[in-house]
Amino acid sequence: MKKQNSTALKWIINIAFVIISFIALFPILNLVLSSFRPASEIMRNGISLVFDPSSLNLNNYKFIFTEASTYWGWYGNSLIIALITVVLSLFFSAMVGYALALYDFKGRNVVFGFVLFILMVPFEILMLPLFQMMIKMQLVNTYTAVILPAVVAPIAVFFFRQYALGLPKELMDSARMDGATEYGIYFKIMLPLMTPSLAAMAILQGLGAWNNFLWPLVVLRSNSMFTLPLGLATMLTPYGNNYDVLITGSLMTIVPIIILFIFFQRYFVAGLTVGGVKG
Structure with missing residues (x-):
C-alpha cells in the first residue's frame, strides 16, 4: 500500500512539474510563433496564439540577417x-x-x-x-x-x-x-x-x-x-x-x-x- 502511495505521489509531482514547465515556456513559445508573423497580423490580433497559420513566413528573419x-x-x-x-x-x-x-x-x-x-x-x-x-x-x-x-x-x-x-x-x-x-x-x-x-x-x-x-x-x-x-x-x-x-x-x-x-x-x-x- 505504501509503495502504491509513493508511486501515485511521484506521478502527481511529475504532472505538476510538466504543467509548471509548460506555463514557464508558454511566453517563449508565443514569442517563437510571433517571430514568423508579419507586422500587420501582430497589430491586428496581438501577440497571442490566435493567428492565421497561412500568414507565417521567414521574412522577419530574412530582414534580420540581410538588411x-x-x-x-x-x-x-x-x-x-x-x-x-x-x-x-x-x-x-x-x-x-x-x-x-x-x-x-x-x-x-x-x-x-x-x-x-x-x-x-x-x-x-x-x-x-x-x-x-x-x-x-x-x-x-x-x-x-x-x-x-x-x-x-x-x-x-x-x-x-x-x-x-x-x-x-x-x-x-x-x-x-x-x-x-x-x-x-x-x-x-x-x-x-x-x-x-x-x-x-x-x-x-x-x-x-x-x-x-x-x-x-x-x-x-x-x-x-x-x-x-x-x-x-x-x-x-x-x-x-x-x-x-x-x-x-x-x-x-x-x-x-x-x-x-x-x-x-x-x-x-x-x-x-x-x-x-x-x-
Whole structure:
C-alpha cells in the first residue's frame, strides 16, 4: 500500500512539474510563433496564439540577417561587453572572495562588512555618483563605462567567499611546505577547486551583463554604441512600432544565454548549492 502511495505521489509531482514547465515556456513559445508573423497580423490580433497559420513566413528573419546591419552592431556590442564583464568579474571577484575567506588579515571583517553594505544598496542610488565618475574620467559613451562598475561585483565577491570557506586549508599548508608561492597556490591548486562556483557565477554575471538596460542607457550616447536592449528599445517610437522585427530580434537575444547555460549547466547547480550553504 505504501509503495502504491509513493508511486501515485511521484506521478502527481511529475504532472505538476510538466504543467509548471509548460506555463514557464508558454511566453517563449508565443514569442517563437510571433517571430514568423508579419507586422500587420501582430497589430491586428496581438501577440497571442490566435493567428492565421497561412500568414507565417521567414521574412522577419530574412530582414534580420540581410538588411538589419545596425541590429548586428548592437549584437556585437552586447557580446563584447558581456564577455569582458564576465571574464574580469570572475577574475577579480573570485580573488577577493578567496582572500576574504582563507586569509586572516587586519580589517578583513570590515572589508567584508563593506561588501555586504554595498550589496544591500540599490544600484539606482549608486548610479548618480558612478555617472559623475565616468564624466570626470571621460569614459562616457565607451565600453569601459559600461563594464567598469561590474568588474568587482559585491554579489560575486560574497558568493565566492562563501564557496571558498569550504575549501580545505590543508592543501594551502602542504603547498607552502613544498615551496609554492601564494599566487601559485591560488591559481594552480585552489582556483581549479572553485570551478563549479566560477561556472555558476559566469551564467549569472553573463545574464546580468547581457540584459543590462539601465546603466548602458545612462552612459551610452551614440546609436552605434548601443547594446541590444537599448537598440531594441529604439524600435518603439510614437511614429511607428516595428513589432515584427522587434520580436524576432528579441528572440535572437536568447541564443547566447542558452549556449552559455549549455556549456556550464553541469556545474551550475553544484556551484549554487555548495556556495549557498557555507557560512
